[in-house]
Amino acid sequence: MIDALGSPSSLLLVGGTSDIAVATARRYLAERPLRVVVAARDTPRRSAVAAELTAAGAQVQVVDFDADDPASPGRMVTEAAAAGDIDVAVVAFGLLGEADQLRTDPTAVAQLAQVNYVAPAVVGTELANQLRRQGHGVIVALSSVAGERPRASNFVYGSTKAGLDAFYSGLADSLVGTGVSVLVVRPGFVRSKMTEGLADAPLATTPEAVAEAIVTGIRRGRHTVWVPGAMRWVMSGLRHTPRALFRRLPI
Amino acid sequence: MSERTLQETVPLVGWGRTAPTRAALVPVNGDDDVRTAVLAATGRGVVARGLARSYGDAAQNAGGTVLDMTTANRVLHADLESGLVDVEAGISLDELMNRFVPQGFFVPVTPGTRLVTVGGAIAADIHGKNHHVAGSFGQHVRWLDLLTADGQVRRISPDSDPDLFWATVGGMGLTGVVLRAQVQMKAIESSRCLVDTDRTPDLDSLMTLLAETDHLYEYSVAWIDTLAKGKRMGRSVVTRGRFAKLDELPAKRRSDPLRYHGSVKASVPDVFPPGLLNLATVAAFNELWYRKAPTRKRDQLQSIPTFFHPLDAVGGWNRIYGPKGFVQYQVTVPFGQEEAMREVLDRLSSFGTASFLAVLKRFGPGNPGMLSYPSPGWTLALDIPVMKGLAGLLDSLDEVVVAAEGRTYLAKDSRVRPETFEEMYDRIDDFRAVRKRVDPDGVFTSDLARRLAL
Numbered sequence: 001m002i003d004a005l006g007s008p009s010s011l012l013l014v015g016g017t018s019d020i021a022v023a024t025a026r027r028y029l030a031e032r033p034l035r036v037v038v039a040a041r042d043t044p045r046r047s048a049v050a051a052e053l054t055a056a057g058a059q060v061q062v063v064d065f066d067a068d069d070p071a072s073p074g075r076m077v078t079e080a081a082a083a084g085d086i087d088v089a090v091v092a093f094g095l096l097g098e099a100d101q102l103r104t105d106p107t108a109v110a111q112l113a114q115v116n117y118v119a120p121a122v123v124g125t126e127l128a129n130q131l132r133r134q135g136h137g138v139i140v141a142l143s144s145v146a147g148e149r150p151r152a153s154n155f156v157y158g159s160t161k162a163g164l165d166a167f168y169s170g171l172a173d174s175l176v177g178t179g180v181s182v183l184v185v186r187p188g189f190v191r192s193k194m195t196e197g198l199a200d201a202p203l204a205t206t207p208e209a210v211a212e213a214i215v216t217g218i219r220r221g222r223h224t225v226w227v228p229g230a231m232r233w234v235m236s237g238l239r240h241t242p243r244a245l246f247r248r249l250p251i
Numbered sequence: 252m253s254e255r256t257l258q259e260t261v262p263l264v265g266w267g268r269t270a271p272t273r274a275a276l277v278p279v280n281g282d283d284d285v286r287t288a289v290l291a292a293t294g295r296g297v298v299a300r301g302l303a304r305s306y307g308d309a310a311q312n313a314g315g316t317v318l319d320m321t322t323a324n325r326v327l328h329a330d331l332e333s334g335l336v337d338v339e340a341g342i343s344l345d346e347l348m349n350r351f352v353p354q355g356f357f358v359p360v361t362p363g364t365r366l367v368t369v370g371g372a373i374a375a376d377i378h379g380k381n382h383h384v385a386g387s388f389g390q391h392v393r394w395l396d397l398l399t400a401d402g403q404v405r406r407i408s409p410d411s412d413p414d415l416f417w418a419t420v421g422g423m424g425l426t427g428v429v430l431r432a433q434v435q436m437k438a439i440e441s442s443r444c445l446v447d448t449d450r451t452p453d454l455d456s457l458m459t460l461l462a463e464t465d466h467l468y469e470y471s472v473a474w475i476d477t478l479a480k481g482k483r484m485g486r487s488v489v490t491r492g493r494f495a496k497l498d499e500l501p502a503k504r505r506s507d508p509l510r511y512h513g514s515v516k517a518s519v520p521d522v523f524p525p526g527l528l529n530l531a532t533v534a535a536f537n538e539l540w541y542r543k544a545p546t547r548k549r550d551q552l553q554s555i556p557t558f559f560h561p562l563d564a565v566g567g568w569n570r571i572y573g574p575k576g577f578v579q580y581q582v583t584v585p586f587g588q589e590e591a592m593r594e595v596l597d598r599l600s601s602f603g604t605a606s607f608l609a610v611l612k613r614f615g616p617g618n619p620g621m622l623s624y625p626s627p628g629w630t631l632a633l634d635i636p637v638m639k640g641l642a643g644l645l646d647s648l649d650e651v652v653v654a655a656e657g658r659t660y661l662a663k664d665s666r667v668r669p670e671t672f673e674e675m676y677d678r679i680d681d682f683r684a685v686r687k688r689v690d691p692d693g694v695f696t697s698d699l700a701r702r703l704a705l
Contacts, residue, residue, distance in 0.1 A: 001702035004269035004307060004578050004665030005642035009702060031643060032668055085313075085701060135260065135295070135314030136272040136698075179262065179273035179313060 001087060001136065006219030008087035008138075010035040012080045014065060014123055015093025017045045019192035020142060023211035024090055025053050033057040037080040039065035040093075067093055067119035077126040088218060089127050090140040091120055091168075094161075096194050102156040109156055116160030121167045128171060131180040138218050140183045141168035142210075145226065148186065148235045151251055172223055183217050185210065186235075187227040201251070203228055263317060266569050267306040268576035269637060269665055272313035272698055276300075278322050279341070285428050286402045288316050289694060296696035299428045301368030302343060305375065306579045307665025308698035309423050315696065318428060320370050326350060327431065334436040335393065340370030340429040345513060345563075347436075348555065352511035356436035357494065357555075359391035363610070365513060365560050370429040375662035376421035376623040378630075380470035380559070383615035385437075387625050389420030390618050395432040400690040404430060413619070418685035421623035423661055425695045425705060426686060439494045441508040444470070444558040446492035448548040450541070454485025454596065458589055458629075461489065461613050469493040470558070474608040476537040477600050477633055478530070485596060487611070488544040492558060500552070513556050518566035528571060528636060533607060540608065572636045578665050580645060581632035583614060583624065584657035591655035592629050595648050599633065602644050609633035621682040624660040632663065642666065661699065669703045679705075 002008045011028060013021040016038030025036050036058040040046045050060045061083060065076040080086055097112045124139065131137035143165040150158030165184060172182035187210045189201035210227045217225040226232040238246065260273040274295075277288050289297050295315030302321060303310050310317065323341035330336070334356050338347070344358050345365040351357070358365075360372070360379045367377065373395060378387040385391070394408040397419055405427075407416045419426045447468070451457040457473055465471045468491035475487045497508050504510075562568050569577070580599070584591045592611075599606070610632045617626035635641060649659065649671045658675035659667050673679060682705075686695075699705070 001272075001308065001313070001698050002270060003702060004267060004576065005637060005645070007642055007666065009669070032646065033670065133295070133314050135274055135312075177262075177273075179260075179271070 001085065002138065002218070006215075007032055008034060008218075010037070010084055010087045012037045012039060012086045012089040014039045014076070014089060014091045015067075016040040016065075017043065017049050018092040018094075018142075019194070019207040020187075020190065020210045021090055021092035022049055022052070023207035024092075024140075024214050025058065026056060027208070027211040027215050029053065029056040029058055033059070035059045035061065035084065037061045037063055037086075039063045039076045039080060041066050065093075067115045070122070073119065073123040073126045077123070077130050081130050085134050086127070086130060086137055088138045088140065089131070090142070090214065091123055091127075092142045093119070094142065094194075096154075097157050099154045099157070102154075112156055113160055113163075116157070117163040117167075120164050124168060124171055128175060128180065132175070132178045135179040137180050138183060139168070139171070139180070140185060140214055140218070141165075143168065143184050143186045145186050145188050145231050145235050149239050149246070151249075152247060153251065169224070181221070181223070183214065183222060184224045185214055185217070185227065186224065186231065187213075188231045190227075203231055203234065263300070263303075263311045264576075265303060265305045265307045265310065265665065267578050267665055268569060268572070268574075269578065270308055270311075270698070272308070272311050274312045274315050274317040276317050276319050278319045280322055282398065282404060282430055285318060285398050285430065288318060289398060289400065289428065290402050292316055292694050296694050297428075298695060298697040298700075299340075299370060299374075299424045301341060301371035302366050304364055304367050304371065306663045308702060309375070309662060310371075311698040312696060313698055313701075320368060320428075323430070324368075331356075334438055335433055336436055337431060337433045338369055339431055340373075341368050343368055344372065347434075348511065348513055351436055352439070352442050352555065353509045355439055355509055357439045359435055359437050360385060360388045361559050363560060364563050366563060369432055369434065370424075373420055373429050373432060374422060374424045376618070376620045376625075377662065378614070378625045380472045380612065382625055383465055383471065383613050384469050386615060386618055387620070387623060389417075389620055389623065391435045392420065393433040393435060395419065396430040397427040398430055399427040400692065400694040414681075414685050415689060417619040417623075418621050418682050420618070421620035421661075422682065423622065423699060423705070424697065425700055426689055427695060439509075440497045441495045441500055441504075442511045442555055443495045443500060443504070443508075443552045444492045444555065445495045445499060446490055446551045446553045446558055448545050448551065449489040449491075450544050450546045451485075451487045451489060453483060454487075454593060457485055457487045457489065457611065461611075465491070465613050467491075471612065473611045474540075475596070475611055476541050477596065477604070477606045477609045478534045478537050479541075480600055484600060485593075486541060488541065490558070492553070495552060511555060513560070513563070519568055519570045528573075530603060537608060572634070575637045577634050577636045578641070578645070579632060579634050579663040580648070581630065581660040581663040582648070582652045582657055583626060583628050583630040583660070584652060584655040585626065585628040588628065588655035588657065591651050591657065592631060594651050595631065598644070598648060599635075602640070604635045604638065604641070606633045606635050621678040621685070622661060622676055624658065624662070626658070628657070630660075632660075646671075664699070667703070672703050
């Protein structure tokens with residue numbers, strides 16, 4: 001259960017090895033011990049994350065999850081819920097892709113759409129079914145400001161996040177009155193393993209800042225948060241920029 | 252009970268209006284309704300709900316069934332010689348007073364509100380201003396009818412099945428559904444209280460006064476200004492009293508000594524903006540309240556609502572904390588651990604929570620209730636609006652309380668850590684053993700039970 005002051009007793013990290021997922025678990029563990037389910041592919045990184053979170057005081061359960069396997073989301077949610085209610089589920093998996101390759105390679109586009117849109121939508125549906133039965137819980141979806149107005153430099157990634165964002169925003173509305181809520185998180189450029197080697201974009205942020213925004217957003221009952229907060233106004237401006245100008249912007 | 256009622260779910264909250272969850276709320280008209288709901292329970296289980304004055308999530312059951320017991324509110328039998336009354340569990344203490352004060356009987360124990368049900372009073376083993384003399388509510392229950400997970404109704408008493416009885420008293424509704432109980436009422440000659448008021452300038456003088464003279468009074472409580480700092484830390488108004496005897500009433504009241512009228516006079520509209528209660532407004536209120544109390548006053552006649560339930564005059568007063576809600580922090584520490592109580596109060600005060608008055612009281616001996624809250628020592632309670640940093644503060648205060656071998660009150664709790672709770676209640680395993688015996692499949696559960704893994 002999430003208590004009166006917004007502290008959950010269990011946390012499901014889908015894409016549990018992502019930097020933002022791990023930072024979120026660390027952020028909660030800094031306050032209290034809790035049960036953390038790490039759902040990810042069976043990799044050395046997953047074992048390392050499990051060990052780290054255990055050392056930080058979590059009661060860790062590891063569950064297999066593969067975004068390429070259509071049967072995986074259902075199995076993953078069932079296994080994650082077997083030991084108790086899922087209070088907060090963070091959907092944190094995704095790929096950035098190679099922008100140059102994605103411009104011309106249909107297979108790469110299909111792959112990115114699968115991992116960044118199809119699988120999150122299936123996971124969201126499975127989670128919503130489980131949480132609706134529970135009568136409570138929060139689903140956190142990691143969207144991106146890139147989805148608010150896809151730009152030429154990484155529009156395939158942006159389009160997948162636009163789809164994910166639309167899915168979870170709509171899911172949030174469809175869950176009103178069920179006791180379940182959805183928090184859509186729109187970070188700007190996050191310095192993480194996903195963006196390793198890339199130059200910082202303006203208003204670049206960190207996994208820790210995103211984790212902080214997630215925890216505070218849940219406490220305050222928010223539905224959408226931008227990280228950093230100023231991104232909200234930047235994106236609002238960009239959304240309304242005329243196309244002729246927008247496509248010439250160096251972003 | 253139609254299929255339709257079972258399908259519909261409603262959002263439920265406790266008195267603090269935090270952490271709402273949804274459940275099917277089933278009105279109860281007779282034992283069969285309860286039995287049907289219990290036997291039909293899905294994996295999400297069942298819990299009974301009365302007037303929902305628990306501050307946290309005790310009467311919530313996310314995704315499951317919640318029984319609305321307030322429809323089971325009849326008096327079944329009353330013996331006006333002995334003061335033994337047989338009632339349905341959904342009857343409120345308010346109704347019991349309306350019915351029996353004019354007949355010369357008061358409820359044996361009343362909390363700061365009379366808007367609680369008898370079932371809830373048993374489940375939380377509530378206490379009142381007379382704990383140091385009379386103990387808690389469960390000690391005045393002669394028997395109770397409990398519908399257990401197998402659908403059977405068992406009449407249990409402290410003699411017939413002491414383990415189940417004392418697991419149910421204070422058991423937060425997790426052993427079954429209390430359907431009926433026999434309660435020993437308290438004989439009174441008049442409906443007026445003779446009240447002594449004392450003002451104390453700080454915490455030391457307050458604790459000394461209570462320790463030295465509480466035994467002279469049947470009812471005793473102190474209200475502390477939590478915003479007073481430094482030397483004035485713990486300045487308080489102490490009100491103590493007892494029911495007046497017939498010959499102590501002024502002549503004009505003697506013809507109708509048991510006249511009683513307890514009603515809600517006004518209601519708080521549901522439009523209070525967040526932040527209305529801030530340090531400035533609350534400090535001003537507390538200052539006024541302290542100043543208006545007499546330094547020392549003796550034998551003042553007060554009505555039952557004025558002395559026992561001042562807040563009941565304002566319906567829905569919990570709304571003044573705004574939509575974010577509030578928590579009540581209530582903890583007790585044993586005698587000899589006064590320093591821990593001082594530290595808790597000090598840290599709450601310096602944190603700058605805009606809290607109205609805190610209540611301090613001395614408890615008498617506890618009872619065999621496995622999860623019953625009162626035990627000999629000091630109990631402190633205060634309301635705190637939900638604010639940034641509160642979770643961490645209260646967690647650290649819990650550590651002070653646990654180190655002092657104290658505990659928190661489940662009927663008020665909405666946020667204690669499960670592992671901290673385990674350290675507070677050393678008979679939790681006895682409680683679990685009883686639950687395993689009468690409810691092996693865990694049919695009875697609640698958000699509280701899930702949150703604390705009870």
